[in-house]
Amino acid sequence: MKLGVIGLGFVGLSLASVLGSKGYKVSGFDSDKSKLNAIKNGIPPFYEPELEYTLKAALRKGFDTTHDLAKIINNCELIFITVGTPQQDDGSIDLSMIKSVASQSGSLLRDTKNKPIIIVKSTVVPGTTQNILLPILEKRSRKSANKDFAVVTNPEFLRESMAIADTKNPHVVVLGGTEGKFMDTVKRFYQKLHKNTPIIVTNSQTAEIIKYANNSFLATKISFINQISNMCQSIPGANVEDVAKTIGLDPRIGPLFLNAGPGYGGSCLPKDVKAMINFSNKIGIKPVLLDAVETVNRYQLENLLSTIKKATGKLKGKKITILGTAFKPDTDDIRDSVSIKLIEILLKHQATISVHDPKAIENTRSIFEDRVEYFDSINDALRGSECAVIMTSWKDYTRINNEHIKQMKRKVIVDTRRMLKKSKINARYFPIGIGLSGSF
Numbered sequence: 001m002k003l004g005v006i007g008l009g010f011v012g013l014s015l016a017s018v019l020g021s022k023g024y025k026v027s028g029f030d031s032d033k034s035k036l037n038a039i040k041n042g043i044p045p046f047y048e049p050e051l052e053y054t055l056k057a058a059l060r061k062g063f064d065t066t067h068d069l070a071k072i073i074n075n076c077e078l079i080f081i082t083v084g085t086p087q088q089d090d091g092s093i094d095l096s097m098i099k100s101v102a103s104q105s106g107s108l109l110r111d112t113k114n115k116p117i118i119i120v121k122s123t124v125v126p127g128t129t130q131n132i133l134l135p136i137l138e139k140r141s142r143k144s145a146n147k148d149f150a151v152v153t154n155p156e157f158l159r160e161s162m163a164i165a166d167t168k169n170p171h172v173v174v175l176g177g178t179e180g181k182f183m184d185t186v187k188r189f190y191q192k193l194h195k196n197t198p199i200i201v202t203n204s205q206t207a208e209i210i211k212y213a214n215n216s217f218l219a220t221k222i223s224f225i226n227q228i229s230n231m232c233q234s235i236p237g238a239n240v241e242d243v244a245k246t247i248g249l250d251p252r253i254g255p256l257f258l259n260a261g262p263g264y265g266g267s268c269l270p271k272d273v274k275a276m277i278n279f280s281n282k283i284g285i286k287p288v289l290l291d292a293v294e295t296v297n298r299y300q301l302e303n304l305l306s307t308i309k310k311a312t313g314k315l316k317g318k319k320i321t322i323l324g325t326a327f328k329p330d331t332d333d334i335r336d337s338v339s340i341k342l343i344e345i346l347l348k349h350q351a352t353i354s355v356h357d358p359k360a361i362e363n364t365r366s367i368f369e370d371r372v373e374y375f376d377s378i379n380d381a382l383r384g385s386e387c388a389v390i391m392t393s394w395k396d397y398t399r400i401n402n403e404h405i406k407q408m409k410r411k412v413i414v415d416t417r418r419m420l421k422k423s424k425i426n427a428r429y430f431p432i433g434i435g436l437s438g439s440f
């Protein structure tokens with residue numbers, strides 16, 4: 001069985017690499033030639049643990065890349081579409097890339113004997129496959145879905161920094177579309193690939209909303225604990241860690257996604273919650289809860305800024321060190337990272353910023369250029385600093401000790417991830433979510 005992957009970003013490249021490394025015949029298409037070149041040489045265009053190793057294994061087993069979409073449409077039985085669906089200024093989803101892929105693929109389908117199954121992995125709002133992509137494909141190809149080709153919606157739930165592990169072992173496979181021989185082929189493919197993973201077969205619009213419901217629920221959990229965290233911070237001695245640990249023991253709640261922090265960021269949760277809000281308004285359902293989830297997330301940054309001001313006083317002219325710009329550890333991704341937003345605000349307040357991140361310095365530099373200073377070592381980043389703000393829970397930061405801290409001009413640490421032990425460090429320590437001693 002020959003497989004095609006259209007769009008070699010996080011999802012597409014992880015999928016192609018895992019399938020290729022398992023011995024499937026995979027062809028990957030991307031419109032960006034320089035990206036294709038790097039991939040062909042075994043160099044992933046972004047940092048993701050285990051990806052380089054898996055990609056190289058796939059290349060050794062014959063994973064090939066192409067700039068010619070016809071090769072995919074003419075030869076592959078299953079074609080995964082994994083192009084980006086970014087957000088527009090009003091929060092709505094930008095379908096231009098996936099529509100363009102559908103349109104080009106449709107034109108190519110017209111002249112082929114191949115009857116492929118097109119599997120939509122990109123995140124799209126409910127109704128997109130049925131009302132937009134299928135009609136484009138049928139019109140361009142002048143052929144009929146479920147006879148000459150098929151479309152199956154198959155949302156992806158992988159996490160950055162865990163992309164390879166999640167691609168190998170997803171918690172669920174969701175297939176949306178029409179039941180029949182095409183759907184049976186996809187089901188068999190996944191049953192063989194993931195022997196112990198539940199497979200949910202439904203229609204495409206339900207598959208599409210499942211993805212948004214999943215990410216919106218995760219965002220809701222984070223905003224919930226952040227709200228509790230803010231309360232704890234204002235109750236002398238209260239500790240959000242103990243709250244999260246304890247409520248997480250209730251099986252109805254569960255322990256995951258209860259880490260209070262500076263708010264959720266990244267390429268998915270902020271974009272998907274916004275798209276869900278926009279979509280909900282469009283279909284006449286007031287998104288009261290998701291509006292609140294977003295508001296809490298936005299306030300989290302304001303609350304952090306107040307904590308920094310409380311810890312340091314006036315910001316103008318102060319040297320502040322930001323520890324971590326990646327939106328989470330083990331990635332170089334800074335898309336929608338709260339840390340980047342914080343730096344922008346601190347610069348507006350005329351603070352001087354030094355930055356450390358184990359992987360994301362290059363991406364951070366592309367945004368701030370010479371407006372901030374970049375350091376490879378924590379010690380250098382802290383030298384002469386008047387306040388350090390831990391933003392990303394990189395393991396390296398758990399090792400910060402008095403040797404590092406003695407580099408600072410004023411020993412003040414704001415910790416959005418509660419990674420240090422107050423009793424072990426010689427600094428004024430402001431962990432978010434923990435009430436300072438004193439009285440109400």
Ligand code: UDX
Nearest residue numbers: 156157158159160257258259261264265266268269327
């Ligand atoms: C998310 C979903 O988890 C994944 O299923 C989907 O396919 C893509 O979006 P990802 O963006 O890689 O994955 O990161 P995730 O681990 O979910 O973290 C997102 C943000 O939430 C990060 O900014 C992280 O710091 C924050 N977060 C997460 C918290 O603040 N607290 C938590 O308890 C968990």
